[in-house]
Amino acid sequence: MSQRTSKKLISTNENILYELNDYDRQRKPQTLIDDNYIQCVPADPVLKSLSCPICLDLFNKTMVTTTCLHRFCADCIHRWLKSENKVCPTCRKTLKSKRYLRSDDRTDSLVDTIKKQQAKTNELAQIYREQQHDD
Numbered sequence: 001m002s003q004r005t006s007k008k009l010i011s012t013n014e015n016i017l018y019e020l021n022d023y024d025r026q027r028k029p030q031t032l033i034d035d036n037y038i039q040c041v042p043a044d045p046v047l048k049s050l051s052c053p054i055c056l057d058l059f060n061k062t063m064v065t066t067t068c069l070h071r072f073c074a075d076c077i078h079r080w081l082k083s084e085n086k087v088c089p090t091c092r093k094t095l096k097s098k099r100y101l102r103s104d105d106r107t108d109s110l111v112d113t114i115k116k117q118q119a120k121t122n123e124l125a126q127i128y129r130e131q132q133h134d135d
């Protein structure tokens with residue numbers, strides 16, 4: 001009688017055999033993500049990546065450096081360059097002038113979405129507080 005081996009081999013092609021590891025054998029199938037699926041991500045890292053390192057607020061008219069791809073508000077980085085700081089505030093790479101900056105509409109629209117979401121959350125929080133007050 002042949003001994004049953006615990007190793008399962010999957011053949012996707014006659015010549016190639018893939019061996020499942022312990023993790024593959026234990027893991028459960030994942031549900032597919034569709035448009036109705038709400039993915040929760042911690043707000044902090046998202047907000048941080050959409051915040052200007054100069055004013056620490058969400059980007060306002062985002063500018064991106066062409067040399068190192070760091071982002072700042074238009075006003076913040078223009079003021080920075082005017083004060084004779086000819087380096088990127090984030091990584092200190094040379095940043096000679098405004099010519100090395102480009103506007104970043106995609107980041108602006110992301111920031112816009114976040115701001116709308118924050119407004120909605122604040123509105124709900126306000127309603128909630130008022131309800132608590134009534135009781």
Ligand SMILES: [Zn+2]
Nearest residue numbers: 052055073076
């Ligand atoms: Zn700023």
Ligand SMILES: [Zn+2]
Nearest residue numbers: 068070088091
């Ligand atoms: Zn930089």
